[in-house]
Amino acid sequence: MQEKPNLSYVDQLSGDDTEFKNSFISIIKQEFPKEMELYLDCVDKQLTKQTADIVHKIKHKFSILSMQDSYRLAVAYEMELLEGNTTSESEFKSVLKIMENYLKTI
DSSP: OOOOOOSHHHHHHHTTOHHHHHHHHHHHHHHHHHHHHHHHHHHHTTOHHHHHHHHHHHHHHHHHTTOHHHHHHHHHHHHHHHTTOOTTHHHHHHHHHHHHHHHTTO
């Protein structure tokens, strides 16, 4: 999956309101690193229910940054985790890295 995040949806939401757009982006940039750290900690501790909970939170950021394929991956991964399955873990981590890198550029 080589999907790239972008601000199309954020631009659509904010219209000409630059202050709203900047505030929205700021919130994502503050929340995502904490959520990613929590995700990695839960994975390391093999806490699949807690991992599913954090994947649920993170998936909405994929949608906000116009990453629909990644959103669908997160939905499937969340369901897998609730069943004790971690099959999509490496693919999900790859998407997190893409997001992390992207958020450093905006």
